[in-house]
Amino acid sequence: MRNKTRESKGKAVVVGGSIAGVCAVDTLLSAGWEVVVLEKTTAPPTGSPTGAGVGLDPLSQTIIKSWLPHQQSDNLLNIHTYPSQSIRHLLNQAIDVEKKISRMLTRDESFNFRAAYWSDLHGLLYNALPPDIFLDVFQSFCVSDDKKSVKVQTKVVQTGNIVEFAGDLLVAADGCLSSIRQAFLPDLRLRYSGYSAWRGVLDLSGDENSDIFAGLQKVYQDLGKCLYFDLGSGTHAVLYELLNKKINWIWYINQPEPQVKGNSVTMKVNNNMMKKMQEEAEKTWVPELIRVISKY
Ligand SMILES: Cc1cc2nc3c(=O)[nH]c(=O)nc-3n(C[C@H](O)[C@H](O)[C@H](O)COP(=O)(O)OP(=O)(O)OC[C@H]3O[C@@H](n4cnc5c(N)ncnc54)[C@H](O)[C@@H]3O)c2cc1C
Structure with a gap:
């Protein structure tokens, strides 16, 4: 010891x-x-x-x-050797749903954090x-x-x-x-944060010529160095690259508290929910992010 x-x-x-x-x-x-x-x-x-x-x-x-x-x-x-990516900047941007483009709101040049895959x-x-x-x-x-x-x-x-x-x-x-x-603290209860989230890590490390990755790099030009915070109406998403072309994304949706069973903080997902999620993504995000989300 x-x-x-x-x-x-x-x-x-x-x-x-x-x-x-x-x-x-x-x-x-x-x-x-x-x-x-x-x-x-x-x-x-x-x-x-x-x-x-x-x-x-x-x-x-x-x-x-x-x-x-x-x-x-x-x-x-x-x-x-250290399992993290160096993320130097933080970029907040608003998504124009009609034109399917993003507009920069703020950019923090000295964000300076590292992003590690949890496991x-x-x-x-x-x-x-x-x-x-x-x-x-x-x-x-x-x-x-x-x-x-x-x-x-x-x-x-x-x-x-x-x-x-x-x-x-x-x-x-x-x-x-x-x-x-x-x-x-027997009376303490978990409190709902006001949003539900879809999330995932898309591992593109094995695909040298990934067109999804190339597409992302065109729109998210500082991918690998920057954490992107995309704002939509009643919703926001976070996107950044973990080490070796692993794309970490989280999509937060403001909504009333969903009914979950017992003490669980997660819901059991079915195909219908996934289909709706993908349809909603089409209406909300730029095509390159939709492609990442649609992989689920
Ligand atoms: C769906 C979801 C997505 C998340 N995504 C992110 C993210 O992207 N980034 C992020 O930073 N955080 C994320 N979080 C939060 C993150 O998971 C937690 O903050 C983190 O895992 C909490 O770590 P912990 O060690 O406190 O608890 P936990 O990871 O929950 O670990 C508790 C441990 O205690 C053990 N244990 C429990 N009871 C007993 C017992 N009686 N005897 C022995 N062992 C026991 C369990 O086996 C477990 O290993 C997410 C959480 C959820 C639910």
């Missing part, structure tokens, strides 16, 4: 080994804590359906760099951690009367046995439906 030689500051239990979990672990290890992670999935979520492109501002880049082994951190600014970034952080700190499924916890320690029950996946151990700090990185947060 990192920092083994330093005196331990205490023992932390991190529930959830996704992006927030691995970041918490890195922070705690760097600060001299002993850490165990309880993650219910047995493999790293490389194909995670949540999170496509993650934007890293300069401060996050510096912090991530401090967590990585030297060889990788030295290469942080080398886009061939690449998670993989990088996950692989930098000692493997022996990942344990089993979190079940329940209780806090001591003096509030100085916590007892956690976990289920061993292989045997199904329940084991209990103690820690000085409990980190709830178990997602937006966190059962730990639920215990402390």
